Amino acid sequence: MISVHQLPLTPDGQTPVRAITIAGSDSGGGAGIEADLRTMALCGVHATVALTAVTVQNSLGVSSFHPVPPQTVGDQIRAVAGDIGIGAAKTGMLATADIIAAVVTACEEMGIGRDARIPLVVDPVSASMHGDKLLADEAMDTLVNRLFPIATVVTPNLDEVLLLTDISVTDEQTQRDAAVALHAMGPRFALVKGGHLRTSRQSPDVLYDGVDFLEISEPRFDTVHDHGAGDTLASAMTCALAHGFTVPDAVTFGKRWVTRCLRASYPLGAGHGPVSPLWRLGAS
């Protein structure tokens, strides 16, 4: 059985496993690259970064964002993968079609993707939990046509599933239907997250590889402090993949990790607080 503590830690002075997060910054520190860096650090992984956008954000929402030039995003990936070396990669907020295209080109050059050496987790972030847009409307086609086909696993939430497939997930059958539709878009695995299925006492996520379904379910927490849950899950999965886990094992590890982080989530500001990996420091 996989425990949340299972990822091996590296002895002092030795180089840990490395991963890259290709994502936007959340000035409120709850989601985005800040959530990724916290999870990767507390999973014992050295996190590297390709910053895609700076958001002006707090617990109440995103008021604006400023994309990084696409060439600079691609160059960050090349610089890191070429020197430091990475075991897995993750994308979050990509903001524009040109940034997506630059990420795909750099990933293909550096051996990142479903048929390459380095697995790629694609979290198709389209909006914040408050409904504020984080991806240009016209970028959806580029996401599906260019990035999905090189993804090892895609991890949409139910709002993103609706945008991508037109399927409104309400139960186990429609969650499976959505996983099949997403898998047909080219990733090796599709993970349909059930975090927004608020009618259930469980929080079931469904993984599909084109043949088999795996349902990974944990108890649901009744909390509004779930900012950054999707980033935290995808980052923990990325850490497990960087350690050489299979995708189903990485999802199982990530799910337990994010569930523990939801248990430790806390209020922040006047809106939604973040899920928290700080429990790993041993305070409670």
Ligand SMILES: Nc1ncnc2c1ncn2[C@@H]1O[C@H](COP(=O)(O)OP(=O)(O)O)[C@@H](O)[C@H]1O
């Ligand atoms: N209230 C909750 N209780 C337990 N698990 C949750 C809860 N909300 C989300 N999750 C889990 O957290 C992960 C992220 O889910 P979700 O909220 O769907 O994504 P996003 O943050 O991208 O909107 C999933 O594994 C989901 O099942």
Ligand SMILES: Cc1ncc(COP(=O)(O)O)c(N)n1
């Ligand atoms: C920079 C950035 N990346 C991702 C999210 C999504 O996280 P959430 O769905 O919790 O708002 C976000 N709000 N900001």
